Amino acid sequence: MATYARPVERLITELSRLPSIGPKSAQRIAFHVVRGRPEEAYGLAEALKEVKDRIRPCKRCFNLTEEEECEICRDSRRDAAVICAVEDPYDIGSIERTGEYRGLYHVLGGSLSPLDGIEPEDLRIAELVERVKGEGTEEIVVATNPNTTGEATAMYIAQEVQELGVRVTVLASGLPVGGDLEYADEVTLGRAFAGRRQL
């Protein structure tokens, strides 16, 4: 026998499918919705429906968009000669917030992982190579995560476009601003030394 009324049980079940939401959290959120104002719940339901109905990948860069092409790809003021390759669409938001980059993007859909058997065919690397050939790209900035899989992806991309004469760069890595040198690990500190700059 169910503990709560069927619609409440259903809501708990659906919520517990979400990442990082266990049964207890799902129950707490469900009761928050039950107790809350109706327009808040309807707003949430409408937002969920809208995102599933209207959002799709940009046909050029695979960022999320409502149109055929995303806002960044359509913006003629951006530097079309530079493509920044990122793992996921949410990485674009982080880079945009820096205000340092004015080129285009390419969402790879993850990172290459020889350790887990994730192969280049599982990512959108072939599509990136096609873009470079077709759009006269001069530079690819590989902004994958600075870890084993992200760096394997960067190495693979560099290898794939080697003969196309395009410049491939990766983001610098080193010490985080505001951190203490004492706590830096050997690999990070080693890279910070290798990439030191003149003042």
Add this chain to the structure above:
Amino acid sequence: MALYKSKGIVLRSIRYGEADRILDLYTHDYGMVSAIAKGIRRTRSRFGARLEPLSCVDVMAYSGRSLDTVTQAEVLRSFHGVREHLGRLEAAGSMVRNVRALSGGDEGDRRVFNLLYRSLETLEERGAGFKSVEAAFGLKLATLAGYAPELEACMSCGASLEGTEGLLYYAPVLGGILCADCRAETAEAFPLPPGTLFGLRSLVSGPVKQAVLEERLEESARRVVGAHILAHAPAATSLEPRPRVRPA
């Protein structure tokens, strides 16, 4: 909750929750351990790059019901030379998948830890012949796990393979070689190019550091090792590729 300390090699690292990672480590004292490293994905995490896959670390953790929790980690050897080269990384990837597949129980085996450490060290120091190291590692690992391939006599008729003329076949399910007369014993048997048997024997008997096969034999040695482990490993499903799910 018991706090413990051991040397360990990070085999796998999976994103978990907001900023955590779940790690599979092969430890010197306790064998395979799964542990969570909380907050590791934050740029200001105290773990930094210490727990990247393939790193050999001195790890301190406390045991939990299903997952242990890492509290401290110090790098003993980062093996970043392996991570920063695609050929080496591919060979290491196959090696760590084989360790995961052949480590079914909770028992630790220091020989497995030492073999993995030495093999990663060899990969890092080498400029070529990565597949030979990978094949030698796989054969030695299978032997330590009790699944040594039979390379001396035909698995079906028992005839000695010494001085055998003609093609030989490898039968993964039977765990060894079939002579040309017995090749029909199993449909999975595949032919070995001339010289492969000698190459496999040299990989089994020699140290990993000296594992060198001719380039033309490396691929068939890898195929033998891969098929052999897949046929015998208790956790062989972990060797199969992940379902291809592409995020939007």
